Amino acid sequence: MLQSFSMLKLTSLFILIPVFILGFFLLSQAQNPMKYTYLFRNVILSKSKNFELAPVLRGRVYYPRYFYIPALNQYMVYSDLDETGPFKIYEHTSKSEGKAYALLDDKGTNVITFETPLRFSYRSGCFYGPHTYIPFLETGKTDTLRYHQIHNEKLDLGSKAFEKLFMELYATSEYIEFINLRASRDDIHQAAVIFKRGGKVEILLSGLRDSRMICNYQEDRTINNFDDYYTPDIRNKENFPQSSAAIEMIPLVTENTNPFVYWRTGFNQTFHMKRYRKEYSSGWQGIMKVGVIPVYVPGESSGTVYINFKTNGELFKIKILDVEKADYIPAYHLGLRTFELPANIRTKNSLVFMESVQNSGDNRLGGGVFVVRTATTSNPSDDIPSDMTEKEFSALPLTLQVALLDPEHTTSLKIYAENCNEWIPEIERLKNLEHLEMTTGMTEIPDAITTFTKLQSLSITYGNIHTVSPKIAELTALINIDLFSNKLTEFPHVFLEMEQLERLKIGANPIPSLPEDIDRLKNLTYLSLTLTNVTVLPKSMIGMEKLYIDNMGMENNVPDVYKQLFDYTKIKTFY
DSSP: OHHHHHHHHHHHHHHHHHHHHHHHHHHHHHHOGGGSEETTOSOOBOTTSSEEEEEEEESEEEEEEEEEETTTTEEEEEEEEEOOOTTSOOOOOOOOSSEEEEEEETTSOEEEEEEESSEEETTTTEEEOSSEEEOHHHHSOOOOEEOSEEETTTSOOOHHHHHHHHHHHHHTOSEEEEEEOOBTTBOSEEEEEEEEETTEEEEEEEESTTOSEEEEOOOBTTTTBOOOEEEEOOTTGGGSOOOOOSSOOEEOBOSOSOTTOEEOSSOOSSEEEEEEEEEEEOOOEEEEEETTEEEEEOOEEEEEEEEEEEETTEEEEEEEEEEEEETTSOEEOOOEEEEBOOTTTOOTTSOEEEEEOOSSSSOOTTOEEEEEEEOSOSOTTTTSOTTOOHHHHHTSOHHHHHHHTSGGGOOEEEEEETTOOSOOGGGGGOTTOSEEEEEEOOOEEOGGGGGOTTOOEEEEOSSOOOEEOGGGGGOTTOOEEEOOSSOOOSOOGGGGGOTTOOEEEOOSSOOOOOOTTGGGOTTOOEEEOTTSSOOOOOGGGGGOTTOEEEOTTGGGGSOGGGGGGGOGGGGGGGO
8 A cells, every 4th residue: 555655646747847847947038138139129020930920110109000001002191200218318309290101012021101291181192281282103203293283271261262262263173172281380270172173283271260161070989089170160061072982992991990908818819918027106095084084096117028929820929128017906008909901802911010009107118010021131140249148138228229229320329237347348339320328337437438539528427437538528519518426536627638628527526626727618518517516716817708507595705706607597598
């Protein structure tokens, strides 16, 4: 009996040990971070390596529209696009108003991507504005053309005069279309009517304040359609419809009309969450008291999500950054969904689009629209520097990883890595940097800073910098230096050799004094001394008439001859 029991235990062990090993292997495979790829990467291969998830529009997108154009066998995707975020340096560049548009062929290859403030019409394939238009799908070009004639250009036609002119134009036109002209920064125009007469394009305008057209609201979440449409405010308007669509554009559809709430139930076959790595939590939040008893509710958290994305028999393993959720509740603001052709006309070769969107929080890396297409490479590391391994690459700060995917065109870099105590040599691959912003634990600005001969702005704040390389003076394009909150114990004298300097922030450093010959900085217009130990200003500063000193309260403790240095009106041009 004892021998039989021992044999039973031994047999059980032989069965359980392989099961445990297999279970551990499967679990590690499912959650191994190295098996998953961030959406900001340029190469995201399926498990089979036969397909890839390629970017179409990168940035924060807002209810993108997706269309298939049978006559061209092409797809169009467009959306408002915001490429800013806490991971980027704010640069004083003007972003073109309007939406971003991408045209792709039936293989998912990009044909053209551009932005325009003109409004797109999926009835004619044209872009329309109050003064110009683009016959895009007709010509394949993005050149703007002037209307042959603009009617009611001054928006001064009364309702009867507008109706009369509309009737006259309607009767002599071969094509009529009602268009929406609402655009940001245009508080004048609302809508219009397009007339094609004798092959020439004319427009009849309607103003926003004294409108001659009626706004109609529509909403279809399955195709992301929230655009208002307009009809003329005339008598018997049902007798004056617009023309049939000049081109057929079939909207792609989704089955998920609310991508912002993902319940981790395990039943989602398209996007299956394998892991959530929490990186921030606000903790329990007190909201009220019942008598003397405080009431708490779960707070908010954010982290990285590991997703298995399945489509058309292919599996993609992707990582999504900064996914927010309520603590202790398995609901995530994931923002992933797919768009495809309607099932009745869909084929095995039809493209599948995936979007990564947000409805709250700061913009995150990896947002945008992607397309599933045949792989253009079998090497998952094809987008990173050839002399780096995936392990080396993934150990770098995320923003540096993004920059190294396109080093030649990277002109700005923002790094937040408090636990990094040394200079990161991989930054030196970015030869064209103009703006560098860092928060790290490093103690010196090294000689390697001279790599960036085009550098205009350098910001290293909230760190441990106590030494500045004398070679920094070789950077003749550098006009803005910010070393706020470091460990500088004296004014870096090498800065006196940089006569081109315009802005210098050395506040929150234990600097006791300024050099007597600081007036060598003839172009200096802003100097921050907040929270330093500087109490006396050199006499040479009296003549620095362009300079503004930012040090609240100091102006009350200096002689009158220095008062002009604290005139804040001098800095208006910087804000």
